[in-house]
Amino acid sequence: MAEGRSKRASGEAIETVGDRLYSAYANLAMASASVARGIASYDALSYMVRSRLAKGLRTGAMNVGSLFDDTRKMPTDRCVYCAAVPPPALHADHLIPRHRGGPESGDNLVWACRTCNVRKSSRDMLEWYASQEQFPPLAVLRRYLKLALAESRTRGLMDVKVVDEPEVTFSLRLVPVKFPPPSGLRWLP
Numbered sequence: 467m468a469e470g471r472s473k474r475a476s477g478e479a480i481e482t483v484g485d486r487l488y489s490a491y492a493n494l495a496m497a498s499a500s501v502a503r504g505i506a507s508y509d510a511l512s513y514m515v516r517s518r519l520a521k522g523l524r525t526g527a528m529n530v531g532s533l534f535d536d537t538r539k540m541p542t543d544r545c546v547y548c549a550a551v552p553p554p555a556l557h558a559d560h561l562i563p564r565h566r567g568g569p570e571s572g573d574n575l576v577w578a579c580r581t582c583n584v585r586k587s588s589r590d591m592l593e594w595y596a597s598q599e600q601f602p603p604l605a606v607l608r609r610y611l612k613l614a615l616a617e618s619r620t621r622g623l624m625d626v627k628v629v630d631e632p633e634v635t636f637s638l639r640l641v642p643v644k645f646p647p648p649s650g651l652r653w654l655p
């Protein structure tokens with residue numbers, strides 16, 4: 467254990483924003499594919515999906531899919547956080563809050579029931595799930611990671627070290643690098 471910790475600590479010292487986001491995105495692809503296949507724990511094919519994408523993203527041979535597609539496929543008839551179908555209306559919720567500089571664009575908006583909207587309040591999506599000690603639905607996390615990538619690329623922050631704590635609108639430190647097994651994950655509630 468001690469060795470594992472020190473390895474992580476030394477890895478952190480050189481980890482860039484790009485490393486963190488690409489690693490999270492590759493893990494997300496592995497988790498999504500595994501959930502879609504209905505397997506309870508990761509297998510050789512899962513790890514192959516992850517390593518191919520991680521390498522592809524780093525070398526520039528592959529890229530993340532468009533945010534527009536994600537936004538278009540998001541449910542508009544129920545809460546993305548709890549799947550409630552509340553009458554009479556859903557509330558538009560910002561994944562990255564406006565007061566942190568989250569964009570006003572549709573890419574940053576999801577539909578939430580009043581209860582989730584009020585509970586989440588002005589918190590960032592990752593902060594909210596962390597406070598409940600839960601892992602976010604993969605579809606919501608993917609939207610969030612794409613927003614984080616778009617911002618980091620636009621602002622030239624991909625090569626900045628995480629330990630240097632660049633000012634970003636998203637919760638860089640909470641971007642998950644370790645994912646639970648697929649049995650504990652869902653694409654959407």
Ligand SMILES: [Zn+2]
Pocket residue numbers: 545546547548549550578579580581582583
């Ligand atoms: Zn809800």
